Amino acid sequence: MKAKDQVLSLKAYKPGKPIEEVKRELGLTTVTKLASNENPFGCAPAVKEAVMDELDRVSIYPDGYAADIRMKLAQHLQVKPEQILFGNGSDEVIEMFCRTYLTPETNTIMATPTFPQYKHNSVIEGAEIIEVPLMENGKHDLEKMLHAIDENTRIIWLCTPNNPTGSYITDEELITFMKKVPDHIIVAVDEAYKEYVVADDYPDTIALQRQYPNLVVTRTFSKAFGLASLRIGYGIAHEDLMKVVDPVREPFNTSRVSQRAAITALEHLEFIESCRRKNREGMVLYEAFCAKYHLYYYPSQANFILIDFKTLQGDEVFDFLLRKGYIVRSGNALGFPTCVRITVGSKEQNEGIIQCLSEWLEEIGIDSDRETTIID
Known part of the structure; x- marks a missing residue:
């Protein structure tokens, strides 16, 4: 049976890893998904x-x-x-x-x-x-x-x-x-x-x-x-x-x-206003993190931030965070191979992932001499 030629060239959409799968693979009891830009506060x-x-x-x-x-x-x-x-x-x-x-x-x-x-x-x-x-x-x-x-x-x-x-x-x-x-x-x-x-x-x-x-x-x-x-x-x-x-x-x-x-x-709609405010507060935390470690980032009006680690591959950062129980989106699949896209989560989630990244960057000695760049 012959399908359309154009269909044969397609690949099925590959979403971020499900929480349950990560728990099974890595033996983790707590996993936070910050990969698909979902609302961390749920719904009203x-x-x-x-x-x-x-x-x-x-x-x-x-x-x-x-x-x-x-x-x-x-x-x-x-x-x-x-x-x-x-x-x-x-x-x-x-x-x-x-x-x-x-x-x-x-x-x-x-x-x-x-x-x-x-x-x-x-x-x-x-x-x-x-x-x-x-x-x-x-x-x-x-x-x-x-x-x-x-x-x-x-x-x-x-x-x-x-x-x-x-x-x-x-x-x-x-x-x-x-x-x-x-x-x-x-x-x-x-x-x-x-x-x-x-x-x-x-x-x-x-x-x-x-x-x-x-x-x-x-x-x-x-x-x-x-x-x-x-x-x-x-x-x-x-x-x-x-x-x-x-x-x-x-x-x-x-x-x-x-x-x-x-x-x-x-x-x-008061729920939406609350989510908008909390999202902006979380974005400020990520921007401060980027400033501290001299990382490139794209100013975002959404509920995610794309951070460029420059000397690291997106898959490398993704794998590190996955082992720590955080699912993010590697930039390799998004056209930005040295980036990761992180959904802004709750205050606790944001602080947790930032702490993990901070400790790792200091451990591997990421260059902190260059100026922080906001790509705008």
């Missing part, structure tokens, strides 16, 4: 109660249109309900747009390194992939992305804050970019980490959609809202775009439990 307590209540109805199909969460989210975002498309995580929203607009005769533009699912789903559709390297500071090279546009371009992907660097696109940068993109090309802005952003010049992308109907925004309940295992994300776009994409959506693609959890999460 009321969400747990809502999930338990919904379990009595798991034998009943969910509302495929997701009417209740649709109305709740539309009110929260101040958009029309018809502008929202729900997915099994924002990953599925990305997949649906690729399935709708990409063909072997078209191309799509994205940064590299960035979130890999843009490329993965575009390859499945047989589209030409045009990758534009990030600038040295980890930001999208928007000018080069503009120059890459041709008559076959259908979607441009912008990840902001970008995974894995945490860098973001400012309001001015995005508006300047949108003015130059032909209005028949979709610009998909992935804002999975939007709730963690504290930068004053971060764009109001939903407001910009009124001026730019080709602007699509994707977000998720997986990160700051703490619903990663329930798999519910969404896209916001002009209703005419959504009318075209919605038929591609699988029926019942979000569960009763996930819809109920998302509704409840939106009723407790």
